[in-house]
Amino acid sequence: MAVLRWLRRHLVVLAGLGTLGYLILPNLVVLVFSFNKPNGRFNYAWQRFSADAWADPCGVADLCGSLGLSLRIALWATAGATVLGTMIAFALARYRFRARPAVNTLIFLPMAMPEVVMAASLATLFLNMGIRFGFWTILIAHIMFCLSFVVTAVKARVMSMDPRLEQAAQDLYASPAQTFLRVTLPIAAPGIAAGALLSFALSFDDFIITNFNAGSTVTFPMFVWGSAQRGTPVQINVIGTAMFLIAVLCVLGGQLLSGRRKRS
Amino acid sequence: MTQTSGGDVRLSGISKTYGSFTAVHPLDLTVPAGSFFALLGASGCGKTTTLRMIAGLEDPSAGTVELDGRDITALPPYKRPVNTVFQNYALFPHLDIFENIAFGLRRRGIKTVKKQVEEMLDLVELGPMARRKPTQLSGGQQQRVAVARALINHPQVLLLDEPLGALDLKLRRQMQLELKRIQTEVGITFVHVTHDQEEAMTMADTVAVMNGGRVEQLGAPADLYENPGTTFVANFLGTSNLIEAEVVTAGGDDLLLTAGGSKLRLPAGRCRATARTGGTVLAGVRPEKISLAHAGDAGTIADGRNRLTGRIAHAGFLGVSTQYVVETPGAGRLAVYEQNVERDARLAPGAEVVLHWNPAHTFGLDASQDIGAGADTGEETA
Amino acid sequence: MTTATEAPPPASADAPGGRARGTRKRLVPYWLLLPGILWLVVFFAAPLVYQASTSVQTGSLEEGFKVTWHFAAYWDALGAYWPQFLRSVGYAATATVLCLVLGYPLAYLIAFKAGRWRNVVMILVIAPFFTSFLIRTLAWKTILADGGPVVGVLNSLHVLDVTSWLGLTEGQRVLATPLAVVCGLTYNFLPFMVLPLYTSLERIDPRLHEAAGDLYARPVTTFRRVTFPLSMPGVVAGTLLTFIPAAGDYINAELLGSTDQKMIGNVIQSQFLRVLDYPTAAALSFILMAAILAMVTLYIRKSGTEDLV
Numbered sequence A: 001m002a003v004l005r006w007l008r009r010h011l012v013v014l015a016g017l018g019t020l021g022y023l024i025l026p027n028l029v030v031l032v033f034s035f036n037k038p039n040g041r042f043n044y045a046w047q048r049f050s051a052d053a054w055a056d057p058c059g060v061a062d063l064c065g066s067l068g069l070s071l072r073i074a075l076w077a078t079a080g081a082t083v084l085g086t087m088i089a090f091a092l093a094r095y096r097f098r099a100r101p102a103v104n105t106l107i108f109l110p111m112a113m114p115e116v117v118m119a120a121s122l123a124t125l126f127l128n129m130g131i132r133f134g135f136w137t138i139l140i141a142h143i144m145f146c147l148s149f150v151v152t153a154v155k156a157r158v159m160s161m162d163p164r165l166e167q168a169a170q171d172l173y174a175s176p177a178q179t180f181l182r183v184t185l186p187i188a189a190p191g192i193a194a195g196a197l198l199s200f201a202l203s204f205d206d207f208i209i210t211n212f213n214a215g216s217t218v219t220f221p222m223f224v225w226g227s228a229q230r231g232t233p234v235q236i237n238v239i240g241t242a243m244f245l246i247a248v249l250c251v252l253g254g255q256l257l258s259g260r261r262k263r264s
Numbered sequence B: 001m002t003q004t005s006g007g008d009v010r011l012s013g014i015s016k017t018y019g020s021f022t023a024v025h026p027l028d029l030t031v032p033a034g035s036f037f038a039l040l041g042a043s044g045c046g047k048t049t050t051l052r053m054i055a056g057l058e059d060p061s062a063g064t065v066e067l068d069g070r071d072i073t074a075l076p077p078y079k080r081p082v083n084t085v086f087q088n089y090a091l092f093p094h095l096d097i098f099e100n101i102a103f104g105l106r107r108r109g110i111k112t113v114k115k116q117v118e119e120m121l122d123l124v125e126l127g128p129m130a131r132r133k134p135t136q137l138s139g140g141q142q143q144r145v146a147v148a149r150a151l152i153n154h155p156q157v158l159l160l161d162e163p164l165g166a167l168d169l170k171l172r173r174q175m176q177l178e179l180k181r182i183q184t185e186v187g188i189t190f191v192h193v194t195h196d197q198e199e200a201m202t203m204a205d206t207v208a209v210m211n212g213g214r215v216e217q218l219g220a221p222a223d224l225y226e227n228p229g230t231t232f233v234a235n236f237l238g239t240s241n242l243i244e245a246e247v248v249t250a251g252g253d254d255l256l257l258t259a260g261g262s263k264l265r266l267p268a269g270r271c272r273a274t275a276r277t278g279g280t281v282l283a284g285v286r287p288e289k290i291s292l293a294h295a296g297d298a299g300t301i302a303d304g305r306n307r308l309t310g311r312i313a314h315a316g317f318l319g320v321s322t323q324y325v326v327e328t329p330g331a332g333r334l335a336v337y338e339q340n341v342e343r344d345a346r347l348a349p350g351a352e353v354v355l356h357w358n359p360a361h362t363f364g365l366d367a368s369q370d371i372g373a374g375a376d377t378g379e380e381t382a
Numbered sequence C: 001m002t003t004a005t006e007a008p009p010p011a012s013a014d015a016p017g018g019r020a021r022g023t024r025k026r027l028v029p030y031w032l033l034l035p036g037i038l039w040l041v042v043f044f045a046a047p048l049v050y051q052a053s054t055s056v057q058t059g060s061l062e063e064g065f066k067v068t069w070h071f072a073a074y075w076d077a078l079g080a081y082w083p084q085f086l087r088s089v090g091y092a093a094t095a096t097v098l099c100l101v102l103g104y105p106l107a108y109l110i111a112f113k114a115g116r117w118r119n120v121v122m123i124l125v126i127a128p129f130f131t132s133f134l135i136r137t138l139a140w141k142t143i144l145a146d147g148g149p150v151v152g153v154l155n156s157l158h159v160l161d162v163t164s165w166l167g168l169t170e171g172q173r174v175l176a177t178p179l180a181v182v183c184g185l186t187y188n189f190l191p192f193m194v195l196p197l198y199t200s201l202e203r204i205d206p207r208l209h210e211a212a213g214d215l216y217a218r219p220v221t222t223f224r225r226v227t228f229p230l231s232m233p234g235v236v237a238g239t240l241l242t243f244i245p246a247a248g249d250y251i252n253a254e255l256l257g258s259t260d261q262k263m264i265g266n267v268i269q270s271q272f273l274r275v276l277d278y279p280t281a282a283a284l285s286f287i288l289m290a291a292i293l294a295m296v297t298l299y300i301r302k303s304g305t306e307d308l309v
Helices: A002-009 A011-033 A063-094 A100-112 A115-128 A135-159 A163-171 A176-205 A208-213 A220-230 A234-263 B047-055 B097-107 B114-123 B139-151 B169-186 B197-203 B221-226 B231-236 B295-300 C018-054 C072-113 C115-130 C133-143 C149-156 C159-166 C178-202 C206-214 C219-230 C232-248 C251-256 C264-273 C278-303
Strands: B009-018 B021-031 B036-040 B062-067 B082-085 B157-161 B189-194 B206-211 B214-219 B241-249 B254-259 B262-267 B280-285 B291-294 B306-317 B321-328 B332-339 B352-357 B363-366 C057-060 C064-067
Touching (some): A063 A220, A063 C018, A100 A135, A100 C278, A135 A176, A135 A208, A176 B097, A176 C115, A208 C264, A220 A234, A220 C133, B021 B047, B021 B062, B021 B214, B036 B047, B047 B157, B047 B189, B082 B139, B097 B114, B139 B169, B169 B197, B206 B221, B206 B231, B214 B231, B231 B363, B254 B280, B262 B280, B262 B306, B306 B332, B321 B352, C018 C278, C072 C115, C072 C178, C072 C264, C072 C278, C115 C178, C133 C178, C133 C251, C178 C232, C178 C251, C219 C232, C232 C264, C232 C278, C251 C264
Parallel strands (some): B036 B206, B082 B157
Antiparallel strands (some): B009 B021, B009 B062, B241 B254, B254 B262, B291 B352, B306 B321, B306 B352, B321 B332, C057 C064
16 A cells, blocks of 8 residues: 555656656667677667777768768857857847747748648758859758757747846946947857757767758768668767767766856 | 046937837937936836946947947947946856956957956955856945946946846845945946836936936926926826816916816916916925924914825824825825924814915926826836 | 926927937847848748749750649649658648657656756757767667667567557567657657746746645646646747658658658758659648748647647
8 A cells, every 4th residue: 555655746857757667768779789799781780789889980871971061060050059059039129120920930930841841842942053062051951950949948038138228238338339239248148058069969860861861972860761771880879879979978077167156 | 536527318200119119209318417317107118228228238229329529329339439337237157256356458459457356346345256156245345346347448438237126125225325436536427227216316417207218207306306397207207296177367477377276376477387377287396395383283384285085094103204195085195204393282183174385396297197197107116 | 406397298199309319219120030041031031932933844954844733743743642741741740749648747847846946957858969969860770670688678568469460560679660650759858848847837937836736626627737837838848849850751761661651851952852843742742831830820829829839
């Protein structure tokens, strides 16, 4: 009976932890199988332990090339989407103008559109205009779908900012340009950073839109997709795990740093 | 802290309209250099808009703002020798206290700010807090930072927008004295916006009572309190008993009035309304000016005092004083504040009493006004 | 000192010199919007319009395509691929419901129960994002492999017998069945449910729970009458963020399903990239877009949350 009561009291926590397990399980599998030495071309069944893949993560043709390309595209897409998105967010948060509802709709639609639809329509445009698929078409597409997410993140932050802070700056002899650089931008920075981080993650991990607009260029997700057909090298597990660990370490490091700063 | 000479502020025909809504009707106002000036009114009366037009944060729809004889209407806020202590302080959350205070100096290109900032921190007694962030400070400390951040620039005029609104009562009282001390010390002109009549009266040399985008009355606190010009001022500043009375005889030094069968006298010089025999005026008297006597002692009341009879409806004991509400047949419900010096045990709810006061404390107002104007808004606390 | 007096009414509403400055000020938002909006118009809106025209073209890759107002593409597409359409909606709806059921306790846990572990749990929810979702989806191939531990346990508990009877699995297999695809979809879009749910739950003042308890509501009633209604914005946002991408997805069906689990995304992809039948691909994606927009609009109307952006 006591067990039953305990179960009932902690039902929510147990269910939540169960879901958390469901979310992390694949990452654990990826981690474990990065130490596998499969017999065939596919790394789906456990054979025996080996650290070979970790010793030589670039040991598969084109793998690290595609990884580098994905990182490069993600960086440029992040930069582009962050700049353009921040500008739109400021316009929406700070000004009243007639086209507002139209602009809001145009920002919302890409987020409410299945990726296949955007992918196919953009590719149709490129095809018919005779534009060669490659780095540039991928970059254009990525900036397009990251833009809305940056706008949403930055807008929320700017809207919640007390307008009196900017007035106070002006009252304290800061010109409009100084006010923007010294007050508005630093306070909006967390929103901009969140939007940029989201852009980077979305762009780096995008497959569907890239697949339609890449031509013969191969990004990292496309490499993984291809390998699912031809044979999955252990190295993709190594890279997946490494990315996961780097992300966790970065977040933990940031937490520790801000925690220490708060205490001092 | 070096002495800074304050400047006088002159508003001429200044007004502000938003579409069809008029926040501030055209008004002329002069704030003398070095004075502590308060704009008092309920929320939405136009006091903050007026202040923001002086700061340059709001463009006036018409009229001019002059500072020391110089027209500054077209100057943007960052070019005006005027600083503001904002409502809720508007401290920069991303900068520490030191940098918040140094902000204005740095924007004007001053490189060595350390000494001045430290002096300022000492003035507001926040020296050890220099490297904290605003969120790590209490409300009172944040308020002092906001004052320091503005004062360090030696503005000719310091504008304060409800600076004490977010503090609790005790701290508010303390900061009122503190601000008054700083103002006397630095000699800067202070323009203070508040909805708290007590705050305005304690601190300011001159109070302008605003209502509906207009200045209702302007003067020294005691003058406003003793001689309110409108029912709004009478009710908003403290409490007033306003009695609708008929004029029996006009002319002479005193007007003779009658209210509910009782005769009242009103000094003609204290009557703001043009009184004709047979017309009506509002006779006002402050609750603390009225004395209460039990009906049995009516005979002991000196001659020549205004008197009304009634029955105590409610008595509230406040320690220093007792507040009575007395139901009178001709003049409605009246408030009476009695000091608790020698309490008469018979003065309990239900007791028949006589209210009496010196006729010189009666003031007269135009009866065509709303008798309850300003009575509810005065109770508002932020 | 003067008292307040009425001044003559102003001749013009604008202060002199304010007009030119005002015009320039009014243009500022448009300059800020211009580059980003242009980008969206050229690379998002225009392609959609262009695609609409493609869908009514006829021709072939060799001869070129012409607009012939050939609406037949729509009828042909619907006639040929309606099972995939239905399957997409069915799988996406199931996955969305599963995400809500699974995600709600987790979001609740982070918002109210995690205490000082909150940040750790948050990191665990977000960090998997950094491993490419394709790699993680492939991991499900291992987890659900024939004869693997998961299938073994489900089999011994006779769960697979029930799911086979329901038509969700086939025999002793989970891979290459609807269950595997729905499982993959649920997994992939679960964080998109958890994060908005968490955001709206976190805003709820925990004192409201105490107040409800104080007013004689039992925990279940408190949840039904207070917590859940207050988390509605998160529920709406979460279900949209899950359903929309799930309905257009083809990765899970491709990697975890067989030809019998193909969704509409798979069809569009193969028509476009392999068959090179652009009009059909265009018509299909247009139908998908219209269907989803219609459903989303209806849903938002019904749930009464219009301010999603």
